[in-house]
Amino acid sequence: MISIDDFKKIEIKIGKILSADRVPETDKLLKLSVDFGEESPRQIISGISVYFPDLEEVVNKKCAFATNLEPRVIKGLESQGMILAVSGGEGENTFFSLLEVLESVPSGSSIK
Amino acid sequence: MISIDDFKKIEIKIGKILSADRVPETDKLLKLSVDFGEESPRQIISGISVYFPDLEEVVNKKCAFATNLEPRVIKGLESQGMILAVSGGEGENTFFSLLEVLESVPSGSSIK
Secondary structure: OEOHHHHHOOOEEEEEEEEEEEOOOOOOOEEEEEEOOOOOOEEEEEOOHHHOOOHHHOOOOEEEEEOOEOOEEEOOEEEOOEEOEEEEOOHHHOEEEEOEOOOOOOOOOEOO | OEOHHHHHOOOEEEEEEEEEEEOOOOOOOEEEEEEOOOOOOEEEEEOOHHHOOOHHHOOOOEEEEEOOEOOEEEOOEEEOOEEOEEEEOOHHHOEEEEOEOOOOOOOOOEOO
């Protein structure tokens, strides 16, 4: 169990995915450019490549990201946040989903 | 900034909203019954009543909840979790959204 103060330490914001590219020499990684309504988009590296055979399916999605984690360098690329997703199951029961919001939500909105 | 360990303290799970009732003598509160694939559904009290003039719009949604907060008592009702949402804006620009996942995601799945 955690307190509400522990929860409030975490910043979760809605970002709009502007572009997605596969990271060369990896099977799993996507390099995302994500708009949070800030001066410039953030680069976010995420291990979700296998779930998007067609990268156009991820572009323009508005979904939830953890945005105040210390930046991490993954395969030499800085990741300035973490996309939130659920995945699991096996074989035919494999599932994956991002946490999406309505199109009317502005980029950069915070979860309360 | 927080560390990944701080982030991992928080449990975010997908719940399916089984029912929603307005809490009498309040304008804002909904009493939700939410399935997380546990033995019995959880009761979750949430201040989202104004966003759902038609309660049928919230029933059956699969969306994200913080599930390891200390239970809170709100208007005499125990809340065993917190629904995650974004809201803001004014007048015509008011927005509100839950964080929804695909129907294929099982109740109780954890965000990674």
